[in-house]
Amino acid sequence: MAVTTGKSFVGRFGVHIAVLIFVAIWTVPTLGILVSSLRDKDQIIASGWWNSFASSSQTEAGRLPPASVQVEKDGKFVLEGNIFGDGAARDISAFGVKSAAPTQYPAGTTAELGDGVTLQLNADGGFVMTSPKAFEGARGQRVYYASSAPPKFTSDNYKTVLFSEGIGRSFMNSLTVTIPATVIPILIAAFAAYALAWMRFPGRALLIAVIIGLLVVPLQMSLIPLLKLYNGVGSFFGVPSKTYLGIWLAHTGFGLPFAIYLLRSYIAGLPREIMESARIDGASDFEIFVKIVLPLSFPVLASFAIFQFLWVWNDLLVAMVFLGTEGDQIVLTAKLNALLGSRGGDWEILTTSAFVTIIVPLIVFFSLQRYFVRGLLAGSVKGG
Structure with a gap:
């Protein structure tokens, strides 16, 4: 033991x-x-x-003031001031006047630049540059320095992304696509799963076999035929090709096989005694489905809702094919993909956009996660 x-x-x-x-x-x-x-x-x-919570060190470059602001003191010409013109709180550890040696001199020391010219750059950014002869030139001396700055956090990145980069509109477009594309398959699959689990009719076994076979059909293989079918039917009825209706139907078609399979496995495992008691009391199949099956099947419905919502929300291929990339229709994933090409060096824009993209799936998952494992396990161990 x-x-x-x-x-x-x-x-x-x-x-x-x-x-x-x-x-x-x-x-x-x-x-x-x-x-x-x-x-x-x-x-x-x-x-x-x-x-991010510690001071960050980096090497920067700046220019001293031009010769026009020099003053004469004790027979020498002097330029002085602070290299941080913006008043930022940073500490300089070393400086230099050549890009090959940006940290040649420790902060606070006096550097000999030749011909009697000296430069002292302090840790707080204050500098004094002296010369026995008058400074010349419209541009000041370039200075390199290694500085450290305290942690700085800002919400400006979110303001820029949501209101300037078009992410806010794409966010609403994704919600417009995802919510109906999650609800419609659940509605259809719930009715179909109940019929396949508890109703007897000719061809029932064949339908179940077809649904199981559709689970392994790759999306990429069926995408073009489905698009041609939709465009053909749409042109017959005068419906435009790039509409929300088209992408709702596409996601419904791609999600139905898994939805029916998962829901049928769960519903078929519900106690038979409950169904028989309801029929003895005179309940119809519709009343049994609405009043008994749906309330008992909420865990598996929530499990599929999580799967479908995450898949549709993160989809790029189906959205670009059935909806397009116009400003009033482009979804969040397509907009983020466009930002990667046009703003590839702006990491603050990309990371903010990425977090805006994942925040909704996180909320959905954590809201329904208590039903997630229960629904999947019940659907996997019960069958009929």
Whole structure:
């Protein structure tokens, strides 16, 4: 008995470790996107998100004032001021006047630049440059320096993305596509699953076999035939090709086989005594379905809703084929794909857009996750 208990403990411990590993694999990148979306643009370039709560160090370049602002003191010509014209709170650790040696001199020391010219750059950005002869030129001396800045977080990235980059409109377009494309398959599949599970009619077994066969049909193989069929029917009735109705029907068709299979497996496992008692009391199939089957099937309905919502929300291919990429119809995934091409160097825009994209699926999943495992397990172990 002790050996069995030990094995059980080791097994449970291994499962917990595996779960923690998978949670970390998915949580850490999400946390990184969230933190990066709130960081300042310059700090994103300078350091990784894991250093976001510490001061960031980077090498920058600036110019001293032009010769026109020099003053003469004690027989020398002097330029002085602060290299941080914006008043930013940063600390300089070293400086230089050549790009090949940007940190040649420690901050606060006096650098000899030749011909009697000296430059002192302090940690707070204050500088003094002296010369025995008058400075010349309309542009000041270029100076390189290594500075550190305190952590800086901002919500401006979200304001830019939601109101300037068109992400807000694409966000609403994705909701317009996803919500009906999740609800419609559930409505159709629930009726079909009940009929295949509890109603007897000719060809029932054949229909079940066809549905199981459709589960393995690749989306890419059926996409073009489905598009041609939709365009043909649409042109016959005078319906435009690029409409929300088309993409709703497409996602419904692609999601129905799995929905019917999952719901039928669950509904077929419901207690037969409940159905027979309802029929003895005079209930019709529709009343049994609405008053008994649907309330008992909520866990599996929620499980499929999560699957369908995530798939439609993250879809790019079907949306581009059936909806297009116009400004008033482009979905969030297509808009983010366009930003990758046009704003590939603006990491603050990309990370903010990415987090806006994943926040809705996270909300949906955590809202329904208590039904998720229960619905899947019940549908997998029961059958009829």
